[in-house]
Amino acid sequence: MAIKERKEREKQDMRNLIIDSATGLFLKLGYDKTSIRTIAEDIEYSPATIYLYFKDKDEIFYVIHENAFALLDKEFRKHDVIENHFERLAAICSTYINFALKNPDYYDLMFIMRAPLSQIACEETWTAGNCAFDYLLDTMSGCVDEKLIKGGDKFLLAMSVWSFGHGLVSLYVRGRFDVMNMPEDVVKDMLDKAVANFLNNLKA
Template identity: 60%
Template sequence: MAIKDRKERDKLDRRKLIIESATRLFLEQGYEKTSIRNIADDIEYSPATIYLYFKEKDEIFFIIHEQGFALLNQEFANIGDIKDPFERLQELGKTYLNFGLRNPDYYDLMFIMRAPLSEIACHDKWEAGDAALNHLYNTVDECLSQKVIHIGDKLMISMAIWSFVHGLVSLYVRERFKAVANSADDATKKMVFESLQYFLNSLRA
């Protein structure tokens, strides 16, 4: 391997290590209590080394968001060919639920943890986040055009759906359903998916 190639690989490995450490510390300590020095100490680097790769911790947090949304968009892409828009809407909801239930740590960082996202303002477009929302917007728009759901504002309907599904995932990953559902985990998951179906059916025209 050429020296240049080895240096590039080492650089990518360090960057990956920093992101992995930051992800773990954000989850364990919270965003506000995690500093660049904490991350540096965790992986036995100097803070100056971290700053060679990232200008601030918000940039690291943004990249973690990007990775999470990239995973979510990959799963959404698998259902893009469903012709019936209401069926696609149902699958979008189920896919979102499955993503949150399978990736609770990523979901916490993406949608629950309180942290500034000033890094987003540095970009003309937040492509990963916009792409995820557009799957929902476009599907709701088709449902409205074909009159398979009640007529209303596309944005408001989309936000209502997202808020409902987000609420289900958040309550599940933070184990709040245990307070009202004294049942095995599989039964609780079944209840979560049935709640989604009940809500979506209420939108049908």
């Protein structure tokens, strides 16, 4: 009976090996250049072997996508110590922006790319993403309850904050600002200023 367990363990090890390799290649070379064949060569297995552990490329990137969300969520929860909910909201925003700027490839996978979506559709619930969003939602709930903020629909408010942050960084990450006549550092400065203004306008 112990053999079955060992086999299960080996199967998981192989999955981890693939994910680790894929993650490394993805962060180094980007999504497009991280092909099944590149991963296979990296782990010194045949490309076909990968399909014994993952149903397709999307599933691999779904796992990476989940790990990235866990990372973001972890950074979010560090703000548990901030008791004032509005201040915590501001901290969450700041963390979100910085996460995107520091990990543009992860951010892409989490919020922009279509790749992991097909897999998300297969799962009953989008655990990873909901977890991080729930933290924003809880914080927003605190803001609303304590009347620190204008408006009473915490869902709408959370969606708005998320959208604003996402709009800023996704336009930035996908180069829609540098294509205009705005210098790099000015734009980066504006990200913070924009968020500060946005939150200030939200204040009750």
